Amino acid sequence: MGVDIRDLRIAIGGKEIVHGVDLSIGDGERVGLIGSSGSGKSMIARAMLGLLPPDVTVAGSVMLGGSEVIGAADRTLADLRGRYTGMVFQNPGASLNPVLPVGRQVELPLRLHYDLTRSERVERVNAMLAKVGLPADVAAKFPHELSGGQRQRVGIATALITSPRLIVADEPTTALDSITQRQIVDLLVSLVDEAGASMLFITHDFSVLARATTRCVVLDEGSVAETGETATMLAAPQDERTARLVRAARTLTLRASREGADRETDRGAAPSDDATADEHEGEA
Numbered sequence: 001m002g003v004d005i006r007d008l009r010i011a012i013g014g015k016e017i018v019h020g021v022d023l024s025i026g027d028g029e030r031v032g033l034i035g036s037s038g039s040g041k042s043m044i045a046r047a048m049l050g051l052l053p054p055d056v057t058v059a060g061s062v063m064l065g066g067s068e069v070i071g072a073a074d075r076t077l078a079d080l081r082g083r084y085t086g087m088v089f090q091n092p093g094a095s096l097n098p099v100l101p102v103g104r105q106v107e108l109p110l111r112l113h114y115d116l117t118r119s120e121r122v123e124r125v126n127a128m129l130a131k132v133g134l135p136a137d138v139a140a141k142f143p144h145e146l147s148g149g150q151r152q153r154v155g156i157a158t159a160l161i162t163s164p165r166l167i168v169a170d171e172p173t174t175a176l177d178s179i180t181q182r183q184i185v186d187l188l189v190s191l192v193d194e195a196g197a198s199m200l201f202i203t204h205d206f207s208v209l210a211r212a213t214t215r216c217v218v219l220d221e222g223s224v225a226e227t228g229e230t231a232t233m234l235a236a237p238q239d240e241r242t243a244r245l246v247r248a249a250r251t252l253t254l255r256a257s258r259e260g261a262d263r264e265t266d267r268g269a270a271p272s273d274d275a276t277a278d279e280h281e282g283e284a
Contacts, residue, residue, distance in 0.1 A: 002026050002198060003048065003166060008060040010043050010052070010222075018043055018222045020060070025166070030192065030199045032209040032230060034245060035219035041202045044219075045170050048200070049085060050077035065165060082113035086159030088188065090171035092151035096143040102154045103129070103139025109162045128157045132187060149180040156188055160195065167192055167199045173208055185211045206249030210234055218242045 003025040010018035018040040025031045033041050046052045048062055050069050062069040065084045067076065081087075086109075089095040097105055103125050110121045126136055132153040143151055152172060159167055169188060173181040189212055192199045201212040209216055210230055218226040218233070218241060226239040237243040 002029070002065075003200070004061070004063040005044075005048070006061045006063075008044065008047060008062065009058070010040070010047060011057040012055070014057075016222070018047075021219070021222075021224055023217055023224075025198050025200055027165075028193075028196055028198060029215065030189065030201065030213045032213035032216035033200060033202045033219060034204065034206060034209055034216055035225075036204055036245070039219045040222040041204075041219055042170055045087075045168050045200065045202055048168065049081055049087065079113070082109055083162060084164055085166045085168060086162065086164040088152075088155050088159045088167065088169040088172045090174050092148065092155040092175070093143060095155060096151060098143055101140050101142060102146070106139075106154065106158045106161055109158065113162055124161065125157075128161050129154075131160075131191065132157045148176055149184065152176065152180075152184050153187070156184075156191065160191055163195060163197075165197055167197055168202070169199060169212075170202045171204070172201075173203075181208060182211065188212065204245075206234060206245050210249075218245065 003023070005021060005023040008018055008021040008023075009016055021040075021044060023031075023033070023044070033044065035041050043052070043056075047058055048064060048069060050072060052058060058070055060070065064080055067080060069077065069080070072080075096102065103122075106125045106128060107121050110116055110124060116124070125139060129136065129138055134150060134153050134157070138146065138150065138154070143154070146154065152175075155172070167188070172188065173184050176184060185208060188199070199212070201209065203209050203212075213230050215228065216230045216233060217224055218239065220241045225241045226233065226237065228238075233242055234246055234249075237246050
């Protein structure tokens with residue numbers, strides 16, 4: 001099973017933007033795909049799931065769970081996306097239907113891909129909401145009634161509800177503050193590991209990647225610049241493009257630490273982690 005990408009090339013309007021990328025993800029492995037904005041990360045994720053628009057040209061091979069994605073029929077792609085993979089999006093607010101209660105949205109993949117009774121679906125949804133740390137009454141709420149962190153938890157629940165073998169997380173913490181980012185990353189990692197699933201975690205920030213992955217691939221202008229263990233690349237990057245991303249991550253981490261210390265000083269006491277996270281989720 002797993003993911004095996006070979007010589008992936010993606011072109012828009014005749015201009016190639018992803019150049020011969022190789023990438024593999026083993027069963028139960030958490031791999032990061034990191035690069036600056038515009039480096040081609042999200043295009044690769046969409047190619048993996050067969051979600052590129054028809055005017056985009058794709059060449060190479062993407063094997064997902066033993067099935068070739070490139071050139072596959074729509075029904076095959078829909079089944080792969082529903083049963084084998086789950087996706088956590090960058091902006092949870094935009095990915096959720098604003099006029100549908102969140103419980104029904106988490107339930108939808110079960111309706112599409114499994115022959116379950118209504119009560120069985122509701123039972124699974126409630127169990128999954130509890131797993132991602134949301135109270136049962138959230139199921140009846142609409143997305144605008146939730147904080148940013150809560151909406152992303154709903155997104156994670158939706159991605160995991162069918163017990164997929166692969167999770168693709170595309171910049172899942174970008175819209176969140178630093179404390180909620182840490183919460184969401186740790187939650188995602190724990191649930192993926194608990195399920196024995198694999199994960200591709202896409203980001204532009206090494207400080208987030210360090211918490212989420214054990215191995216990473218650095219992408220620069222559509223080509224692989226470097227690949228290796230995340231901890232090793234953070235400590236001693238071999239490519240200057242990787243080194244730039246590491247320096248930026250250290251700057252962001254230091255800034256977040258200083259801001260957190262300033263907030264605690266202003267409040268006069270350090271609140272518990274749960275209280276702090278709840279407060280920041282309300283702001284997100």
